[in-house]
Amino acid sequence: MRKLxxxxxxVLAACGSKxxxxxxxxxxxxxxxxxxxxxxxxxxxSQGELEKLLNKKIPLTNxxxxxxxxxxxxxLIKYKEADLRLxxxxxxxxxxxxxxxxxxxxxxxxxxxxxxxxxxxxxxxKKQIIDAxxxxxxxIEPDYEDTTYTTRSKSRSTIKAREAREGREIIFxxxxxxxxxxxVGSFYDDxx
Numbered sequence: 001m002r003k004l005x006x007x008x009x010x011v012l013a014a015c016g017s018k019x020x021x022x023x024x025x026x027x028x029x030x031x032x033x034x035x036x037x038x039x040x041x042x043x044x045x046s047q048g049e050l051e052k053l054l055n056k057k058i059p060l061t062n063x064x065x066x067x068x069x070x071x072x073x074x075x076l077i078k079y080k081e082a083d084l085r086l087x088x089x090x091x092x093x094x095x096x097x098x099x100x101x102x103x104x105x106x107x108x109x110x111x112x113x114x115x116x117x118x119x120x121x122x123x124x125x126k127k128q129i130i131d132a133x134x135x136x137x138x139x140i141e142p143d144y145e146d147t148t149y150t151t152r153s154k155s156r157s158t159i160k161a162r163e164a165r166e167g168r169e170i171i172f173x174x175x176x177x178x179x180x181x182x183x184v185g186s187f188y189d190d191x192x
Contacts, residue, residue, distance in 0.1 A: 027116070031114045032116070032117065033114050033116045033121070033184060034170075034184070035162075035163065037107055037184050038079075038084065041054075041084065041107055043104055043106055043107060043184060043185055044104065044105075045103070046101050047060070047102040047103070047104070050086070054079065058075045058077060059075055060075050060088065060102065061074060071089060073087075073089075073090075074086060081111070083110070083111055084107050086106075087108075088102040089102070090103075091103040105185055106186070107183070107184050109183075110180060110182075116132060119132075121182070122179055122181075123178055124178070125177055126157075126177045129172055133161040136161040137163070137164065138160070138161055139159070140157065142156070143157055143158065155175055158171055158172065159172045160187070162187065167187065168184070168185070169187050171184075
């Protein structure tokens with residue numbers, strides 16, 4: 001029995017150890033950043049679907065176009081421990097005149113809890129993003145210091161990771177080559 005006890009302890013320790021894939025970061029699924037969204041908060045969800053998921057009302061700032069005349073709206077919400085900024089567009093139902101619902105087009109955060117499967121999040125560097133998304137299309141662009149887009153920023157830039165030229169994307173906002181915000185949404189070229 002004494003000889004079996006150490007062997008049994010070794011087997012139990014081996015079975016109880018984490019079974020993670022090599023090189024894969026341990027990221028909380030509630031805050032996992034993907035091309036679809038952040039955790040269960042997915043782009044293209046309706047306001048009603050989000051309210052059901054979050055079990056609370058989403059306070060839109062301009063739901064009836066009375067403030068700006070725009071068909072867009074936004075909301076700041078707290079999802080668990082992360083602050084999220086949601087952007088919505090009006091989506092019309094063709095079954096009835098003037099019938100529409102609000103649909104989320106993108107979600108943005110500066111929470112250090114939100115990370116990609118490779119652990120890319122707030123504070124990650126430019127090279128880490130490039131390495132983690134080597135199989136995606138990457139668009140690396142400088143930000144501008146002015147609204148006329150004539151003075152490039154020396155400290156701020158963005159990296160957009162996409163699977164194709166158009167479609168879903170993750171945008172990493174960088175200052176001094178470190179991520180300070182992440183946005184998940186879509187890009188479509190309207191100039192065609």
